[in-house]
Structure formats: C-alpha cells, structure tokens
Amino acid sequence: xxxxxxxxxxxxxxxxxxxxxxxxxxxxxxxxxxxxxxxxxxxxxxxxxxxxxxxxxxxxxxxxxxxxxxxxxxxxxxxxxxxxxxxxxxxxxxxxxxxxxxxxxxxxxxxxxxxxxxxxxxxxxxxxxxxxxxxxxxxxxxxxxxxxxxxxxxxxxxxxxxxxxxxxxxxxxxxxxxxxxxxxxxxxxxxxxxxxxxxxxxxxxxxxxxxxxxxxxxxxxxxxxxxxxxxxxxxxxxxxxxxxxxxxxxxxxxxxxxxxxxxxxxxxxxxxxxxxxxxxxxxxxxxxxxx
Amino acid sequence: xxxxxxxxxxxxxxxxxxxxxxxxxxxxxxxxxxxxxxxxxxxxxxxxxxxxxxxxxxxxxxxxxxxxxxxxxxxxxxxxxxxxxxxxxxxxxxxxxxxxxxxxxxxxxxxxxxxxxxxxxxxxxxxxxxxxxxxxxxxxxxxxxxxxxxxxxxxxxxxxxxxxxxxxxxxxxxxxxxxxxxxxxxxxxxxxxxxxx
Numbered sequence: 001x002x003x004x005x006x007x008x009x010x011x012x013x014x015x016x017x018x019x020x021x022x023x024x025x026x027x028x029x030x031x032x033x034x035x036x037x038x039x040x041x042x043x044x045x046x047x048x049x050x051x052x053x054x055x056x057x058x059x060x061x062x063x064x065x066x067x068x069x070x071x072x073x074x075x076x077x078x079x080x081x082x083x084x085x086x087x088x089x090x091x092x093x094x095x096x097x098x099x100x101x102x103x104x105x106x107x108x109x110x111x112x113x114x115x116x117x118x119x120x121x122x123x124x125x126x127x128x129x130x131x132x133x134x135x136x137x138x139x140x141x142x143x144x145x146x147x148x149x150x151x152x153x154x155x156x157x158x159x160x161x162x163x164x165x166x167x168x169x170x171x172x173x174x175x176x177x178x179x180x181x182x183x184x185x186x187x188x189x190x191x192x193x194x195x196x197x198x199x200x201x202x203x204x205x206x207x208x209x210x211x212x213x214x215x216x217x218x219x220x221x222x223x224x225x226x227x228x229x230x231x232x233x234x235x236x237x238x239x240x241x242x243x244x245x246x247x248x249x250x251x252x253x254x255x256x257x258x259x260x261x262x263x264x265x266x267x268x269x270x271x272x273x274x275x276x277x278x279x280x281x282x283x284x285x286x287x288x289x290x291x
Numbered sequence: 292x293x294x295x296x297x298x299x300x301x302x303x304x305x306x307x308x309x310x311x312x313x314x315x316x317x318x319x320x321x322x323x324x325x326x327x328x329x330x331x332x333x334x335x336x337x338x339x340x341x342x343x344x345x346x347x348x349x350x351x352x353x354x355x356x357x358x359x360x361x362x363x364x365x366x367x368x369x370x371x372x373x374x375x376x377x378x379x380x381x382x383x384x385x386x387x388x389x390x391x392x393x394x395x396x397x398x399x400x401x402x403x404x405x406x407x408x409x410x411x412x413x414x415x416x417x418x419x420x421x422x423x424x425x426x427x428x429x430x431x432x433x434x435x436x437x438x439x440x441x442x443x444x445x446x447x448x449x450x451x452x453x454x455x456x457x458x459x460x461x462x463x464x465x466x467x468x469x470x471x472x473x474x475x476x477x478x479x480x481x482x483x484x485x486x487x488x
Contacts, residue, residue: 037342
C-alpha cells in the first residue's frame with residue numbers, strides 16, 4: 001500500500017464519523033440496518049453473542065454470504081478476518097470489501113504476528129484496548145481503530161475502560177516534553193514518529209470508533225462523550241426485541257449525544273435490550289487476543 | 292460571516308477546521324433548534340447520503356432547510372452533499388432536497404478500491420488536488436448549471452446560482468481554494484443584500 005492509498009483509506013473512515021456501523025448476518029438485516037441509518041454494515045455469519053454461545057473456532061464468513069450483503073445495500077460493507085490470517089484478508093480484498101476488520105472476535109490464526117496491512121489496497125480497522133496497541137496496529141497499516149470492548153456481551157464496561165485508557169494515554173503523551181517522547185515511545189512499544197504525531201496533535205492519526213458491548217442509545221452517547229468518533233454495534237441490535245427501532249434510536253443518539261432530552265425520548269419503548277452477560281460471568285476474554 | 296455546517300454524520304469537522312482557518316465563524320447544526328441561530332452560508336459534508344437524508348427528515352429540519360436554500364442561502368455540498376442537493380440520482384430511488392438541476396450517479400467509481408486522488412483544473416482557480424472517496428459524479432447538468440471541473444470527461448464540480456457542489460473532498464486536501472470560492476459566493480450575496488437595502 002503506497003502512501004496515497006493509505007490516505008484514501010483513512011479518508012473513508014473520516015466519512016464514517018458520527019455514524020453507526022452495524023453487524024448483520026443476512027441481506028434482509030443489512031437492508032434494515034441501512035434504512036435505520038447505519039453508515040456501514042459488518043457482514044458476518046454469526047454475531048459475536050452467538051459466536052460466544054456456540055464456542056469452537058470462528059473464521060471468516062462465506063464470501064458468497066458477504067457478496068449477498070454487498071448486493072443488498074449501497075453503503076460500505078466491512079467483513080472480518082482472523083488476526084494474522086492474511087490469506088483470509090486476501091480473499092476479502094478479492095471480493096472488493098470496503099473495509100477489513102482484523103478482529104479478535106474470530107479465533108486468532110497467529111498468536112504473534114498481525115497481518116502486514118501495508119501490503120493491501122483495501123483498508124483495515126483493528127481493535128485496541130490502549131494507545132500502544134492502537135499505534136502498533138496503525139504502524140502495521142490499519143487505517144481506522146476501534147476499542148476492543150468485550151464483543152457479544154452487551155456490557156459496555158470494557159469499551160469504556162479501553163476508551164478511557166486510550167484518551168488518558170493520549171493526554172499524557174501530549175503533556176510530555178519532546179526529550180521525554182523517545183522513552184515514552186519505547187515504553188508504549190511504538191515507533192517514535194507515531195508517538196510524536198500523538199504528542200503534536202493530541203489524537204490518533206486515524207479515526208477511532210467505540211466497539212464491543214454497546215447495546216442502548218445511552219451506551220452509544222456515553223462512548224461518544226468519552227471521545228469516540230462513531231460506534232460499532234454488534235449483537236446489541238439484532239439480539240434485541242425491536243431491531244429497527246433500536247437501530248434508528250442509536251443512530252440518532254450518536255448524532256445528538258449531548259442532548260439528554262432527546263436521548264430520553266429515544267430511549268423510550270425500545271422493547272427488550274439484549275440480555276447480556278456481565279464481564280465477571282464470561283470465560284473467554286476476546287479483548288486479550290492480539291496485543 | 293457565519294457558516295452553519297450540517298453535523299449529522301460524516302466529515303463535518305474537516306470543513307469546520309478549514310473554514311475556521313479562513314476566518315469564518317463556524318458552528319455545527321445537529322438538530323432543528325440549531326437552525327434558529329441564523330447563518331450566511333451552509334455546508335453539507337461528505338458522509339453517507341442515506342444517513343444524512345434520513346436524519347434531516349426525522350429531526351424535522353428538511354423543509355426549513357429546503358426553504359432557506361430555495362430562497363438563496365449559499366450552500367456548498369461535497370460528495371454526499373452533492374447527492375442531497377441533486378434533483379435526480381440515477382441509481383438510487385431516494386430523493387433528498389432535490390434542488391439542483393443535475394443528475395448524479397452514486398458510488399459511481401465503485402467500492403473503496405475505486406477511490407482515488409488526482410490534480411485537475413477547477414474553473415477560475417486553476418489546478419487543485421481532488422480526493423474522491425466512493426464518490427459520485429454528475430452525469431447530466433441543466434442549462435442553468437455552470438460546470439466548474441471535469442475529471443476523465445466526467446463532471447465533478449458545478450454551480451447553480453447559490454448552490455456549489457463537488458464530487459470530491461477539498462476539505463481532505465491542503466488546498467483551501469474551493470472553500471475560499473464558496474466564501475466569496477457568501478460575500479457576494481451579502482453585499483448584494485446590502486445594496487438592495
């Protein structure tokens with residue numbers, strides 16, 4: 001990936017800002033998501049809550065299923081590959097996916113190396129739970145970052161923890177004097193030039209979304225207030241009682257996250273939220289995959 | 292000079308930064324009550340036209356905005372903004388504000404792999420960098436529409452009276468030329484209003 005391609009790929013993420021990216025498993029769900037106001041959809045065979053319930057090895061989705069969703073909607077379509085599985089990523093690139101999510105939600109294919117994302121033309125989004133992870137993924141070529149959160153739980157606590165961690169580390173880096181940055185970069189395990197960028201600009205060099213555990217309009221508003229530039233909603237929508245209504249409410253909550261009166265209105269009568277699992281009750285912490 | 296930027300979804304912060312650097316007073320429009328603040332120019336940013344069009348309606352801003360633009364408020368739409376202003380979108384049944392006499396093609400260069408950057412001539416300005424992200428282009432333009440730029444024979448920037456549209460994203464480049472062009476449109480409306488008084 002040359003520099004111009006990387007810029008274009010970062011630019012696409014900029015166009016997604018202030019929006020909601022929704023997990024969908026069928027063309028019908030994709031259409032519901034699009035008409036509810038999703039700015040992009042994530043095509044996958046099973047949403048994280050079901051992956052968690054089913055157990056076993058979880059892999060890239062069937063390209064035919066992804067193509068069905070590409071044909072069903074006009075908004076960008078993303079799909080997931082396993083961490084380190086560059087062959088799956090090549091397949092997704094071959095079907096002209098708009099964004100690849102190298103995702104801890106699937107079973108990792110490589111427990112040491114992430115994909116060299118600079119070798120691809122299509123953009124990648126990667127999960128991170130702190131600034132070091134985020135900058136390492138960007139150094140590998142990720143054009144967009146999201147918090148890992150804890151997918152498929154409907155529990156927002158980990159997304160909050162990861163977003164707060166990232167923001168506070170960004171503030172800390174911004175407060176250092178230039179001669180302290182060399183050591184800070186070493187401590188974070190990231191290249192100096194990326195540490196310098198964060199120091200100078202007080203933000204990541206790419207767009208940063210929240211993901212993992214967002215289930216309500218209030219969750220989405222919380223994440224936006226904590227500095228997210230948009231929100232991924234996975235299991236939260238199609239595991240709830242009224243997906244259309246909940247999806248549309250979360251979209252509006254992201255746009256007007258500071259207006260509590262509007263949020264109150266949006267939160268009314270949404271039907272049942274996904275049941276969810278508390279973080280103490282889960283055995284598998286997906287966020288610990290790929291650091 | 293006050294410029295309102297539609298901040299429902301998309302790359303509004305980038306426009307804000309650029310217009311702010313050019314000395315305009317900029318604020319975000321996220322809901323109906325923001326329209327009451329009064330502004331001299333209006334920007335519709337890039338993003339997803341489906342999302343912005345839906346939120347415009349559901350947040351009760353659609354009719355008011357359509358009226359003020361029809362009454363001559365200078366407006367600048369990039370990418371999704373172009374689609375929101377277009378009278379026709381060839382490959383989409385949705386009609387949004389439908390004020391500008393153009394037929395646009397949505398996602399006209401295909402998916403993200405079709406996104407590109409190029410330098411090309413813009414009328415009265417000269418060569419500027421242009422970034423196209425899953426961009427549309429204008430297939431047909433009415434007689435009252437002035438074509439401002441073409442890339443590969445396709446119309447990528449145009450103006451009809453108070454409406455300026457680009458299929459590309461000047462706000463993602465280093466060049467402020469198109470934003471200056473827009474601010475000049477706003478100024479000329481203002482000075483005309485002064486003369487009329």
